[in-house]
Amino acid sequence: MPRYLQGLRALGGLTLMFASPVVTAQSTPSTAKPALRGESCSVQGLMDQLRQGLGSSSKAYRDYLQAVLREAAVSLPSGELHAAFDRETDPAMVEQLAAALVARSEREAEKDAIQAVARRALEDRDPSVRAATVRAMRRTGALEKTGDMYERLMRDGSPEVRMEAAKNLVEDNAHVYSGYHGPATDTAVNAAAVSTDPKVTATILESLDTRRMGPEAGQKLLGMLGHESADVRRSAALALGSAPAAQMGPAREALVGMYRGERDVGVRKALVQSIAELGFADAVPELRKLRSMDPAMAPEIDAWIRALESGVQEWGLLLREKQRLQQVR
Template sequence: MNRSPRWRVALLASAAWLLPLTASAAGSNEPPISQTACSFTGMLDELRTAMKSGSPAYRKYVKARLKLAGRVMPADELLAAVQQERDADVLEALGAAVADKASFSEDASLLQPLLARAAGDSDPALRAAAVRGMKGTGSVDAMGKNGNVVTYEQLIRDSAPEVRQAVVENLVHENAKVYFGHDKAVSETAVAAALASKDPEAATKLLTEVSMEQVGHDTAEKLRGNLRTEHPGLRAASATALGGVPSEEAASTRRSLVDLYRNDKDPAVRKAALQGLARLGMGGASTTLESLRGVAPGMDAEIDAWQSALKLGLQEWHLLLREKERIRK
């Protein structure tokens, strides 16, 4: 595999933790070459400098080097730094290094200091930084292995919007980039967090951007129940989410979305119900959509757009949605 020069520099720097302090060239009269281990304190000082005044590229490099070094260095210093750090940017970078080490070593208990700060620090900026430190890892699984003492369902109730935003970003990213939409636990955690949230914007983003293809019956039932919530944005988000549930949930979900379209007076909710039905049935959705024509005459153009898009025979949902939006313009 090809590596960039920057990656090789980071690898060499971190490898100093594994090398002896002295080495000599075999068969040479040259004096031994002295090697100095890469100091954690030095890396931490460089990280602080980079976070304050470094370019984006330099900050990225320093954080990557810390993560790589963290895999092989003793855990004590790294965990102590996580517990003591008071700068949000530095804590986030340290958290990422700890989360990476926990994943690399398969020791989820290493996350405990980071989880404690995410849930209990008095400074909301530091709570958010601790949450962001877990981004891009199997954080849902790691929380479970730590006994679910701290969960995203708990963290999304935080009074600080930056903490709630960090929760949403973590779950959306973990779903899309770590598990590519195929992990049941992440999807169900996202639904649980959305339903626990008092922040409609955060809940809406979770329900509309996290894949539902692996959710179980109980979670699908909760989503169908949420179609009756008082908040129209959340009814619409739940309808959108239900379009992606597994095939064994299709019949019950179709009935729920049809009822939603017939009875809800909010145009945005009705639009979401049509989208959910189209995604749920794909090529077979045409009959269901046609049965709803005239229920809300102002929405018939939306039905027409879906019918035209469905006739194209596209098998990928994102392509079908794109064509429908193009037709509707």
């Protein structure tokens, strides 16, 4: 690192030290130099600092403390960290300690550490603690390492826990796996399929990239097109839009067939979007046929046809082009 950057880092470190409530409380009169005091990096010390810091009005300072604990987790004594996690009952602190254990697992310092977090997410009596431990596993490889945890979380009695689990599945698929890991997609679809909470199911499915979805999960998605909740039907239809090549034919047939009997406008819009996504320019003849069935949907379908006929070859750009065409008067 260049020397002047080291200087900046040192300066910033001092700034943060002075921003810390712990340090300011012990500051000496301005005439005397502050005495340097050695401090060991212990679980208890970090927890005390974190407990105090979580009450700070500065988000940057709170984030900093959380980051310190997660980065330090790799070198902290495992036994002490597990014991602190088992003892803690404050959801905010449980979340941080759980995140530290997950970090140990993800950094491969202690691969099984995540199992203790998963156990608590499933078994703790306090729903706020269960929700906090679920949050701690967000944007990690938890869905590969915790068996059927997500399916079991879908049956949790607390709506908060179920929704946190759904958000994990969404964010993990989008940011950890980027839609390229079939088993991760299948885990999300399986969890959505066993969920009895339509909001949770819809949250999981509506932005799920299914390009690597397995055939069994594909069948489950097709089955969800017949769900009584319009939210679930809409999100299942959207998820089918990115189905892998081998499943495109059945998906397209199911979506077109469903359009004829569907009465909900939101679901119909989702069906049209996914038919467009599955076929690109080849979907235009099918969309023209569907256009005559419901005059109210004509402007929507016209926008799709014009966007598809523009020749744009990337789905993200097509979505933007369709949006632009609808806005232009």
